[in-house]
Amino acid sequence: GAVVSQHPSRVICKSGTSVKIECRSLDFQATTMFWYRQFPKQSLMLMATSNEGSKATYEQGVEKDKFLINHASLTLSTLTVTSAHPEDSSFYICSASDSGTTQETQYFGPGTRLLVL
């Protein structure tokens, strides 16, 4: 099956620093990737849609200058949390759709746990 990886799996950083999270589709190409945020015991909240070669589309209320998304290739999207603060601590999950087959199915990465001190 389609595999999506994320790196790092967990990261601890100091307030004010920036953190980059990578999302890779390992065995398929993904024109579109999605970034989600999940708080404890809550559902997934879509942050933005990442499109290869073009600007990301952000959901209402998500600061594009705070959460920088780059989708430079068909297998890699990155999310950079800039000037992180404790309230940015969360579980970040990416997903990707296989451009070559069924378009609807989204495959999720294992998630990245971010803790900002």
Added chain:
Amino acid sequence: GENVEQHPSTLSVQEGDSAVIKCTYSDSASNYFPWYKQELGKGPQLIIDIRSNVGEKKDQRIAVTLNKTAKHFSLHITETQPEDSAVYFCAVTPGGYQKVTFGTGTKLQVIP
């Protein structure tokens, strides 16, 4: 926008019994309905999906039913096992590369 409601929020069943989770949605344009299982500290894993031209789909102990007229769909797990314990999310999308809207999740506990 799309609104997805999921019930129940928690569900406890004895091992071997069946579990049913229900979701309703609002956008009649939605035509793809996946179900995901999420274990603690991990990303969601697709377990079954159904498209709007199908009323029911089964994969071993897992089945999904869809009533497009009533805008609701359900996940059925039979002969539950302790390893089925997890949080289950329903999801809805119009299809293509369009965004997916998730339900609020159901925490399933299977008691040995």
